[in-house]
Amino acid sequence: MIKFIILIAILLLAFPLLMLKQAMAEQTDEDCMAEAIYFEGRSEPIIGQLAIANVILNRVVVSVCATVHDRCQFSYWCDGKPEIMDDIKAKNAAYNVGRLAMDGAVVGQVEGATHYHANYVNPKWSKELAFLNQIGRHLFYMEYEK
Secondary structure, three states, rough: OHHHHHHHHHHHHHHHHHHHHHHHHOOOHHHHHHHHOOOOOOOOOOHHHHHHHHHHHHHHOOOOOHHHHOOOOOOOHHHHOOOOOOOOOHHHHHHHHHHHHHOOOOHHHHHHOOEEEEEOOOHHHHHHHHEEEOOOOOOOOEOOOO
């Protein structure tokens, strides 16, 4: 009986993880881009959201989904909260901005940016990169040219 209870407990704990993995597998790059824009910058002006999308695209190696879900490169993915976009207006804006970026729109003031952070944090890595500009509450950086 105890083995049965333990098995049920393991299955109940594993089920949400399996569902998350399945949901991630069904996401397109457009979905992942909108998700990242929504959670990283939905309170920013459209130009700030586009700048965030540009950073994401500048970091893509395999796919947008692989980039935004890789370890903790983007803080929203590792904050322990579920990725539920319940603000429909912000969600639609994130999809529209994501499409613009994926179609080639670039914010000139942060062209080439590979990193950003909110102005209320001070990450160690920011001192190793070249500051480009601030848009809204986000500061944008790129690697120094070699």
